[in-house]
Amino acid sequence: MKVRSIFILCFAALSFSGCLVYQKVAYEIAVDGKKSGEAKVSFYDLKSDALGNKEFNEDKDNLFNKLLKSDEFVFSQKSEGKEVTARRLFITDKKLNGEVSFKFQDVNVVEGIQFQDGYYFLTVQEGDSIISTNGTIVPAKNFKRVIWGENEKILKFEMLTDVNLDDLRELAPFYKPGSLNDH
Numbered sequence: 001m002k003v004r005s006i007f008i009l010c011f012a013a014l015s016f017s018g019c020l021v022y023q024k025v026a027y028e029i030a031v032d033g034k035k036s037g038e039a040k041v042s043f044y045d046l047k048s049d050a051l052g053n054k055e056f057n058e059d060k061d062n063l064f065n066k067l068l069k070s071d072e073f074v075f076s077q078k079s080e081g082k083e084v085t086a087r088r089l090f091i092t093d094k095k096l097n098g099e100v101s102f103k104f105q106d107v108n109v110v111e112g113i114q115f116q117d118g119y120y121f122l123t124v125q126e127g128d129s130i131i132s133t134n135g136t137i138v139p140a141k142n143f144k145r146v147i148w149g150e151n152e153k154i155l156k157f158e159m160l161t162d163v164n165l166d167d168l169r170e171l172a173p174f175y176k177p178g179s180l181n182d183h
Contacts, residue, residue, distance in 0.1 A: 019049045020059055020171075021163045022098075024131070027111060029155040034115055036105045038085070043098040046089075047168035060174055064089075067098075077102060081109040089175055096172035113155065120148040120155055133157040 023045035031037040050056040074084045082102040107113045113122050123145050134156045135148040
């Protein structure tokens with residue numbers, strides 16, 4: 001799956017040895033004109049693929065301190081056209097989940113969504129797993145497209161990743177809401 005979501009880039013940039021992955025990502029995009037608006041991106045079942053303890057500790061630090069709390073993350077997103085307004089981690093059914101909200105001036109910075117000829121659309125690879133949307137999925141050769149009309153003010157879609165999470169390391173037991181930096 002070639003999802004370009006906000007956290008994939010951040011995880012890759014901040015993780016040197018391990019990598020933070022998730023099972024599902026959900027987007028809710030409120031457009032307030034043709035191209036500007038706000039987005040909320042939710043990540044479900046966050047885990048680490050680190051093999052060693054050193055890499056696992058780096059992943060925990062990257063998630064719990066840099067992504068969740070640091071200005072570095074906010075500045076990196078701003079340079080991509082995303083003004084972070086909120087970010088949080090939460091546990092549901094013993095799984096660690098994350099959420100980031102941001103404002104944007106160009107909808108293209110949100111997963112590459114385009115606005116053209118009165119329609120919003122998202123183009124993904126043929127094999128990508130879109131599990132829900134309030135748009136219309138149109139299959140084509142080698143790709144598929146989710147389309148929303150210009151009068152749609154909330155664009156939603158959810159995608160599964162193609163990562164096997166069974167052998168990955170849980171992060172939920174290490175999340176301590178309200179603690180400073182000890183994870």
